[in-house]
Amino acid sequence: MFMGEYNHGIDAKGRIIVPAKFRESLGEEFVVTMGLDGCLFVYPNEEWSRFVTDLKSLPGSKEARQLQRYFMAGAASCEVDKQGRILIPQKLREHAGLEKDIVFVGVMNKIEVWSKERWEKNNTFDDMDMAAERMSELGLSF
Numbered sequence: 001m002f003m004g005e006y007n008h009g010i011d012a013k014g015r016i017i018v019p020a021k022f023r024e025s026l027g028e029e030f031v032v033t034m035g036l037d038g039c040l041f042v043y044p045n046e047e048w049s050r051f052v053t054d055l056k057s058l059p060g061s062k063e064a065r066q067l068q069r070y071f072m073a074g075a076a077s078c079e080v081d082k083q084g085r086i087l088i089p090q091k092l093r094e095h096a097g098l099e100k101d102i103v104f105v106g107v108m109n110k111i112e113v114w115s116k117e118r119w120e121k122n123n124t125f126d127d128m129d130m131a132a133e134r135m136s137e138l139g140l141s142f
Contacts, residue, residue, distance in 0.1 A: 002106030007116065010098050015085040019104050022111055023080060032092060034074035038118045040088070040096045042111040048075075088113075 006019040018026065022042075031048040035041035043051060055071060058064035074095065078086040088098060101116035114122070135141075 001108055002111050003108075004106045006104040008102045008104065009100060010088070010093070010102050011085075014088050014090065014093050014098075015081075016088060016098075016102050016113070017084050018080060018086055020084065022104065022106065023084060026080075026111075029077060029079050032076050032078050032086070032088065032113070033071050034092065034095045035112055037122055038096060038114070039105075039122075040092055040098075040113040042078075042113060043109075047109045 002022060002025065004019075004021060006021070008017050008019070010016045026042070026044050030045055031043045033041050033043070051071075055068050058067065074092060076089050076092060078088075080086055092098075096113060097115040097118055098113070099115065103114045103116050103119040105112045105114065105119070
């Protein structure tokens with residue numbers, strides 16, 4: 001399970017250092033794809049295979065086809081180099097607005113990669129009472 005938040009930078013060639021805490025669980029090769037809310041999703045190969053199986057099982061609706069294209073068209077296999085870095089393809093860097101400061105966020109079975117600016121905008125709960133109420137509606141206890 002992935003959890004935690006780690007700040008890093010991206011170099012001029014589009015390489016980022018994968019946090020050491022995440023590298024061991026990811027393995028030497030894994031998949032990066034376009035995520036939701038303006039981030040990237042990083043999946044270990046085993047989790048990626050499960051996700052693809054779920055995508056394949058969607059009904060043949062237009063919305064299902066759009067989701068399949070969205071996640072598969074942006075997907076790229078990445079390998080960690082000797083310095084612990086991966087090269088993020090240009091299309092994915094543009095999708096997530098990755099330019100300088102990067103935030104890695106462990107979210108259970110995957111990692112999200114955010115530009116620091118987007119992370120700060122998207123990672124706030126202005127009304128914690130509303131958040132607690134929503135958690136209760138979803139059946140989550142705290």
